[in-house]
Amino acid sequence: MSSSWRVADVVSARRETATARTLGLRIPGLSGNLAGQHVDIRLTAEDGYSAVRSYSIATAGTDDTLEVTVDELPDGEVSPYLVEDVAVGDQLEVRGPVGGWFVWKPEQPSPVQLIAGGSGVVPLMAMIRAHEASANASKFRLLYSVRSPDTVIYRDELATLAERSPKLAVDYVYTRMAPAGWPTEPKRLDASTLLAHVLPVDAEPSIYVCGQTVFVETVADWLVRAGYPPTTIKTERYGGTGGTS
Amino acid sequence: MNDGDDIVTGRSNPIAHLDGNAAAGALAELFTADLTTSLGRCDSCGTVRSIAEAVVYRDAPGLVVRCASCDSVLLRLVERPDCYWLDVRGLSYLQIEKAPAQR
Numbered sequence: 001m002s003s004s005w006r007v008a009d010v011v012s013a014r015r016e017t018a019t020a021r022t023l024g025l026r027i028p029g030l031s032g033n034l035a036g037q038h039v040d041i042r043l044t045a046e047d048g049y050s051a052v053r054s055y056s057i058a059t060a061g062t063d064d065t066l067e068v069t070v071d072e073l074p075d076g077e078v079s080p081y082l083v084e085d086v087a088v089g090d091q092l093e094v095r096g097p098v099g100g101w102f103v104w105k106p107e108q109p110s111p112v113q114l115i116a117g118g119s120g121v122v123p124l125m126a127m128i129r130a131h132e133a134s135a136n137a138s139k140f141r142l143l144y145s146v147r148s149p150d151t152v153i154y155r156d157e158l159a160t161l162a163e164r165s166p167k168l169a170v171d172y173v174y175t176r177m178a179p180a181g182w183p184t185e186p187k188r189l190d191a192s193t194l195l196a197h198v199l200p201v202d203a204e205p206s207i208y209v210c211g212q213t214v215f216v217e218t219v220a221d222w223l224v225r226a227g228y229p230p231t232t233i234k235t236e237r238y239g240g241t242g243g244t245s
Numbered sequence: 246m247n248d249g250d251d252i253v254t255g256r257s258n259p260i261a262h263l264d265g266n267a268a269a270g271a272l273a274e275l276f277t278a279d280l281t282t283s284l285g286r287c288d289s290c291g292t293v294r295s296i297a298e299a300v301v302y303r304d305a306p307g308l309v310v311r312c313a314s315c316d317s318v319l320l321r322l323v324e325r326p327d328c329y330w331l332d333v334r335g336l337s338y339l340q341i342e343k344a345p346a347q348r
Contacts, residue, residue, distance in 0.1 A: 038270075096269070096273070100281065100282040102297065213263070237263050
């Protein structure tokens with residue numbers, strides 16, 4: 001099916017961190033989405049100027065609703081409105097869900113290593129939620145690089161899942177400020193820290209990396225040098241300011 | 246949030262780019278199949294990879310998709326109020342998977 005712009009209703013809004021907010025969208029005609037897909041959101045000013053940005057979907061449902069989590073960029077054209085201003089009952093122009101490549105499907109047999117930088121956790125959370133909701137028993141491991149504890153998106157849900165789920169493990173790397181009593185000093189992610197916190201090469205994991213462009217490229221490089229086959233590593237970068245149309 | 250500051254690396258890339266995946270929405274306006282999961286051959290260097298793995302620049306006027314191996318332009322898409330301009334000179338071919346219902 002080709003896909004064009006539709007009007008979505010904002011049906012829920014939830015603050016995740018000081019800069020991130022989750023919006024629930026109801027999209028007429030939508031019948032679910034795959035874990036890892038994104039939607040494009042278009043804002044149009046009264047003078048006709050419009051801006052389009054892509055946002056990862058945080059859920060993997062089967063009905064006409066989905067959730068996106070938006071992290072506010074200080075100089076953004078779209079994200080400040082979505083994080084600070086839009087309210088339940090408002091409408092947004094949406095295209096998608098789209099993107100069939102950076103996705104996880106419950107029939108995939110291999111274990112999965114997820115690696116997130118900052119708000120790159122959003123599409124990976126959709127995969128974790130889809131995995132938890134499925135009968136797929138393969139091992140999932142998330143490595144989540146964050147600046148400080150208060151920037152962790154989905155903190156409570158991840159803590160609960162990591163404690164209760166036998167098939168999910170979550171590791172954090174704090175780069176600027178660690179929680180009180182954390183065993184290691186905060187430091188920038190390096191290759192040895194990365195490799196100490198991911199499923200080993202011989203487990204043959206499918207690997208998904210999402211974050212800012214430099215983060216994604218550097219992590220993928222370290223993984224390939226450590227012997228993970230490039231064909232098992234899927235990446236999703238963000239960091240472009242997007243485009244206008 | 247600039248996570249690039251939080252990683253040990255000497256590299257920097259002044260021009261932000263995204264994956265071919267980010268072109269999915271614009272291409273979905275025109276094509277019934279998901280072109281980002283299609284394999285495309287770079288006409289310049291011969292590399293065959295999925296479009297999702299190419300490099301996308303969206304800050305240009307329109308959308309520019311470049312080969313991840315040699316940086317040649319594979320595809321350009323510009324939207325005007327009344328039409329699209331699509332340039333695929335940089336692709337020798339696309340191998341487009343059929344949806345399950347088409348097989």
